[in-house]
Amino acid sequence: MPDDERGANEAEADGSAGGALDVETAFALLADETRVAIVRELGAATASPETGIAHLGYADLQSRADIRDSGRFNYHLTKLRGNYVAKEPEGYRLRWPGMVLYRTLVAGRLTDDAAPSLGDVAVGTDCHRCGAPIEVSRYETLVRVRCGTCDANYTDIYLPSHGLIDRGRESLLSTIHRRSRSIMDSMTAGHCPWCARAVEPEVHDDEALPSRHDTRDLDAYAVYHCTECTGFQYAPIAQTLLYRPVTIAFFHERGRDLTAIPRWELDWAVTDRTTEILGRDPWRFAVRVPFEGSELVVELDERLDVVDSRVTASENRE
Ligand SMILES: [Zn+2]
Ligand SMILES: [Zn+2]
Missing domain, CATH: 1.10.10.10 (Winged helix-like DNA-binding domain superfamily/Winged helix DNA-binding domain)
Incomplete structure (x- = not known):
């Protein structure tokens, strides 16, 4: 040898x-x-x-x-x-x-069968689809934030078992939020968080979502798929705005750190209720982001890049 x-x-x-x-x-x-x-x-x-x-x-x-x-x-x-x-x-x-x-x-990445079990933990927000409590649970080696009643699924991430040991409720929720946020932050910036290859967003409008464990109704959604290493995430179109400066600044100017808010607390980000399809060929969207009496309206193109934005309602500073 x-x-x-x-x-x-x-x-x-x-x-x-x-x-x-x-x-x-x-x-x-x-x-x-x-x-x-x-x-x-x-x-x-x-x-x-x-x-x-x-x-x-x-x-x-x-x-x-x-x-x-x-x-x-x-x-x-x-x-x-x-x-x-x-x-x-x-x-x-x-x-x-x-x-x-x-x-x-x-x-413990290679040995996660030994991971501690996780009792269902309520996150303190009600399901945006049916109103039942949203809970944290485990599915195989994934940690899932979902509605136990209607199966709307708001977050699905792999957490190393180490991250689950000796965690209080707040710390656990914060870890899930920050972990899933950093993965999507990387994906939406065009990089696979696992292998560092370039990733391009695709817009899909299939009736069923990629996960059969997610019953949300979305007219269109974003798919980030690394064809090198299996890295895969999908999200409502509006969710991509959680990672954009225009939205982060909108919240910051109003005294809130958007990056610290778990996505499952933000109805506009995890549903398509405030997303309007402006065109399908090419795709074009308008997303309304409401916050304390004002509203940020953002237009996205087919690559989900921000092409226009404005603030409306009472606090319009333009
Ligand atoms: Zn539900
Ligand atoms: Zn990859």
Whole structure:
């Protein structure tokens, strides 16, 4: 195997190594508990309160990983060097792929069957479709904010199980909101939040929504689909305005931080009640965003870019 030779002969190249490893080898390199223990200990040292990437000496790392057999420790450490671990004069450290792996282990991303169960938690807002309480629940490894009565589904996100442990109600709701917001913020800005590829919005008007767990009636909705990595989100057209400066400024000028408001509290954002279809070929929309006696009216084109906006009603400052 080229990798054996690499470990033995190219130690000095560790610090700048990378690139040549194929994905099968990258996965195969991890199929051993000793290697996972080494990555864990280097990661734990780096995650300690001291700032910066930790370097551990050979003996220190061996003792922290609790591997008595020196031959076995050396063999597996050598395997990890290059892609996951670098050897430098100060000691061994995680390389970036090793850091990603450690974060995955800590967040429980690969082992979420062990995630804590979540009793249904009412979010304090009533369903915009039927008026029953909206609740947080789990579906497989997804966290879902939905109406338990009519199945209108307002948020569906994957949360690492780590994010669910020891959370009070407010903290849990805030985590779900911020997490789903950052995903949609990235998607609507044209980047897949998982693999960083470019994503273009598409407007769909199929009768059934992409999720069969969502019974909302939407005349049209936005789809963000990363055809590289399976990344997928869809949203009412109006919801895309949650991530636009024009809407954030409209709320800010009235003393509210729009980015802090969970979407399920905003009727206009999670339904299409204030969205008007101005044209279908190409698509064009007008969305009314009401807030405390005034109304922001925004026009969107087929790429869901803002092409016009105005404030109407009592507080019109124009
Ligand atoms: Zn409902
Ligand atoms: Zn992607």
